[in-house]
Amino acid sequence: MKVVFFGQLKEILGVSQLENVGPFENVALLRAELQKTDENWQQSLSSERCLVAVNHVLSDDSCELTGDEEVAFFPPVTGG
Amino acid sequence: MKVVFFGQLKEILGVSQLENVGPFENVALLRAELQKTDENWQQSLSSERCLVAVNHVLSDDSCELTGDEEVAFFPPVTGG
């Protein structure tokens, strides 16, 4: 699966997307794996700090994944 | 004082304004006098049926008059 980052999170992590990640059974497992990268990723990817979208729809940790998804992590939105 | 009528009330009474009316001490006395005209005026000028403005400001029966005022009676407004 593909993982993408936006906004300040993208700048903090220093990366905008990761290809061929996983597979993982759900968002929680994917998130936990990404958080293992280092202290920065651990903090920045916490579910209190960022939202997640699966295939362009807002989602959460319980969302199941098959491996073909595009999963996005980003800060609370500030448009409008 | 001058008395003016608007909207449907003007059509029902068949008159748009009366000059040199009164003087009356307050709106209630003016209204009562006008209502004496006939059954039609009696009904149409009742305080439940029409609003009153004194010198272009929404007012009510208790408003005191000196004799120089322009008093308007009209149906509830329907602009906008």
Add this chain to the structure above:
Amino acid sequence: MSSASIKIQVQTEDFDHAIEYQNLTENQQSAGAVVTFTGLVRDMNLDNQVTGLYLEHYPVMTEKSLMDIAQQANQRWQLGKITIIHRVGSLALGDQIVFVGVTSKHRKSAFESCEFLIDFLKTSAPFWKKETSKDKDYWIEARSEDSTAAKKWG
């Protein structure tokens, strides 16, 4: 404290929505939000097929009451500009009747004040509508929803 720039117009001619929007946003660098309301003559009212409208008003009181409503909004909210335009006379189907536009720093006050202005206009500004349908002309009755709407502002 309250220093919005207020524009009030009562006129028989149509107004240009684009120009009014432009006037509202001009020199308004602190304004983050613009809300406009426009009322149009619509084809159906109650069960009647409307063909047109005649708007009577009480000159002098009309301007005075619109200015009063604008100043009330000006005291309740921090606004940049307030524009109220109301047409009178004969209007056709689809014609613009009324324009209310406000600018404010934040959208909440822009929405609230714009709705407040039209709610109060509808219950306290001396305009009366006579509708024309295929068979007859008739004066519109005041709607109880309108006084309910005005009362919610306390």
Add this chain to the structure above:
Amino acid sequence: MSSASIKIQVQTEDFDHAIEYQNLTENQQSAGAVVTFTGLVRDMNLDNQVTGLYLEHYPVMTEKSLMDIAQQANQRWQLGKITIIHRVGSLALGDQIVFVGVTSKHRKSAFESCEFLIDFLKTSAPFWKKETSKDKDYWIEARSEDSTAAKKWG
């Protein structure tokens, strides 16, 4: 049952408020009310003297979420037309950021649906603002007022 005509656009170019208003009112003989909201880049935010704005977004999801918000409004209210336009990229002071316009038979549903649309856009559409002030660039933090505003719609 729900049959509003919906227009969604995400673009770098500016939009013309006048054309959007015209499109909204065209062929809308049953519409008695038009409400528009426009968001502008304003000069002050918190304590910062803003000089400009950069808007990032998540392509595909942006359009999808705006369409979803519009369809929610379409189911809650009887609307004629819904237009949402949101700009992305670099914007200057005073620039138009976002346009939300609706037409409806009655003003209450027009006001409510327009505010609903922008309240939900602000909490669920994937846009992120980076403000430029004299000394620095910084990402805007989400405001708790915005999630409160969205929650009031239940």
